[in-house]
Structures are given as structure tokens and as C-alpha cells.
Amino acid sequence: MEIIICSDASGVGELAAAKLARVVRDATSAPVLGVATGSSPLRAYLALARLVAAGKIDLSQAYAFALDEYVGLPAGHPESYAEVIRTTVTEPLGLDPARVRCPDGFATDLEAAGPAYEAAIKAAGGVDVQLLGVGANGHIGFNEPTSSLSSRTRIKTLATRTRLDNQRFFAHLDEVPNHCLTQGLGTIMDARHVVLVAQGESKARAIRGLVEGPVTAMCPGSVLQLHPHATIIIDEQAARQLTLADYYRDTYAKKPSWQRFDQ
Ligand code: GLP
Numbered sequence: 001m002e003i004i005i006c007s008d009a010s011g012v013g014e015l016a017a018a019k020l021a022r023v024v025r026d027a028t029s030a031p032v033l034g035v036a037t038g039s040s041p042l043r044a045y046l047a048l049a050r051l052v053a054a055g056k057i058d059l060s061q062a063y064a065f066a067l068d069e070y071v072g073l074p075a076g077h078p079e080s081y082a083e084v085i086r087t088t089v090t091e092p093l094g095l096d097p098a099r100v101r102c103p104d105g106f107a108t109d110l111e112a113a114g115p116a117y118e119a120a121i122k123a124a125g126g127v128d129v130q131l132l133g134v135g136a137n138g139h140i141g142f143n144e145p146t147s148s149l150s151s152r153t154r155i156k157t158l159a160t161r162t163r164l165d166n167q168r169f170f171a172h173l174d175e176v177p178n179h180c181l182t183q184g185l186g187t188i189m190d191a192r193h194v195v196l197v198a199q200g201e202s203k204a205r206a207i208r209g210l211v212e213g214p215v216t217a218m219c220p221g222s223v224l225q226l227h228p229h230a231t232i233i234i235d236e237q238a239a240r241q242l243t244l245a246d247y248y249r250d251t252y253a254k255k256p257s258w259q260r261f262d263q
Pocket of ligand 1 (some may be wrong): 038039042067133
């Protein structure tokens with residue numbers, strides 16, 4: 001696990017975009033991006049859009065797969081993740097909408113929607129790089145505490161903490177769905193590279209558990225400790241509870257140039 005501590009949130013976005021751009025440039029066929037909703041990755045998408053606009057990367061042939069979708073919202077709801085991905089990812093990055101998919105939380109057969117999504121990811125060749133945020137309770141995607149570490153895309157019940165955190169996007173708590181369809185932890189672990197971003201003190205506890213805690217279903221993001229190419233990019237506030245923060249800073253400062261992706 002590589003931990004990079006940036007001085008501020010915009011540095012996190014720039015560096016995450018640089019890492020994604022490196023994977024895209026290295027891809028030998030159409031790159032496959034794993035994309036996330038939430039506020040954490042927004043700066044990375046803006047930085048990536050700037051790279052596209054400057055002609056530094058080409059995403060016109062890229063595929064993108066979202067992590068999750070609410071269950072219970074009407075199709076086209078502005079807070080559905082299909083809509084959020086369209087406005088924050090597909091359009092700004094100039095992706096082909098036909099190559100962007102979200103789990104189908106509107107499906108009549110929700111049980112079949114999970115395996116269908118897994119098959120679509122596989123058919124595209126698997127995810128080259130998965131961008132992730134983290135919930136305050138350590139969830140990634142919508143894999144709440146006690147999710148199986150080897151789970152696949154399936155329906156989940158949202159934790160009260162998550163519904164309260166996401167209430168800000170809705171008029172009332174009652175409007176926040178209780179269920180979702182989310183890639184499993186096993187699905188996320190199949191991505192060839194994983195980049196997790198977090199900013200602010202509200203994420204400090206989750207980051208401590210994810211980076212330095214035991215690998216446990218009580219902190220689902222901790223499964224990333226088992227990933228061979230996981231990069232955790234955080235700001236100073238999110239790093240506040242890390243015991244080895246100085247070691248991570250020192251490691252990054254001494255990183256050989258051939259290993260760097262920020263240049
Ligand atoms: C949401 C999403 C996650 C996201 C997390 C944190 O519920 N399902 O993918 O990482 O919660 O959101 P934010 O980045 O807004 O704090």
C-alpha cells in the first residue's frame with residue numbers, strides 16, 4: 001500500500017488524476033476506468049478533465065464502470081448515481097456514454113443485476129484503475145461494515161450513518177434510499193490498480209482503520225491492504241490519526257523518479 005499525504009485537497013485531486021492518467025497512457029487497449037461518486041473524487045475528475053482538454057490523455061475510447069447505485073429512486077432522479085456519473089464524469093471527461101455503466105439499481109430483477117454487471121466488467125477486460133472514496137465508517141462503494149471481504153456485486157442495506165451522511169443530497173432523510181446495488185469488495189479487489197482519495201478530518205478515523213488497522217470486515221476499506229497496487233492519496237487532515245505519517249512522507253520524498261507518476 002502506498003500512502004501519499006498532500007498538503008491540501010486540491011493536491012489530492014491533481015495527484016489522483018496524474019495516477020489515473022499514467023494508467024491510461026500505459027494501457028495497451030481501450031482503458032477501463034472504475035469511477036466513484038461522492039464529493040471526494042470530484043477534484044480528481046476536474047483535474048482529469050483539464051488533462052483531456054490539454055490533449056495530454058485521450059479517453060474517447062475508454063470504458064467506465066461505476067461502483068454503485070441506489071435502489072428505490074426513479075430512473076433519471078438527479079441524485080441517482082447514473083445521473084451523478086453522467087454530470088460529473090461522462091460529460092466533463094468526454095467519455096462515450098455507450099461505454100459508461102452503473103449497476104442497474106432500477107432493474108426489476110435486482111438479483112440478476114449483480115451478476116450481469118460483473119459479466120459486463122469482465123467482457124470489457126476488467127478494470128485497469130479503480131478510483132475510490134471512503135465513507136466515514138470505512139465503507140468503499142456501498143460495502144458497509146460486516147460486508148464479506150470477497151463479496152461480488154449485490155444488493156445491500158445502507159447503514160444509518162451512511163444515510164445520514166448522504167442526507168445532504170436530499171430534502172429529507174426519508175428520501176434517502178435504504179438499499180443499493182454495489183460492487184463487492186471482491187469485485188473492487190479485482191481492479192489492477194486502486195486509487196483511494198480522502199480529504200478532511202471527518203475521514204481521519206476511517207483512514208487510520210483502512211491503512212493501519214487490522215484487515216477486518218468492520219472497516220471494509222481495510223481489505224485494500226491485500227491489494228498489490230493500492231495508492232492512498234489523502235490530505236493532512238485525513239492523515240491526522242496515522243501513526244506512521246512521517247514514514248509515509250519520507251517514503252514519498254525519497255521515491256525514485258522512475259516510480260513517480262506526478263511528473
Ligand atoms: C458514498 C459512496 C461512496 C463514497 C462515500 C464517501 O456513499 N457510495 O462511493 O466514497 O460515500 O462520500 P464522500 O466522498 O462524499 O464523503
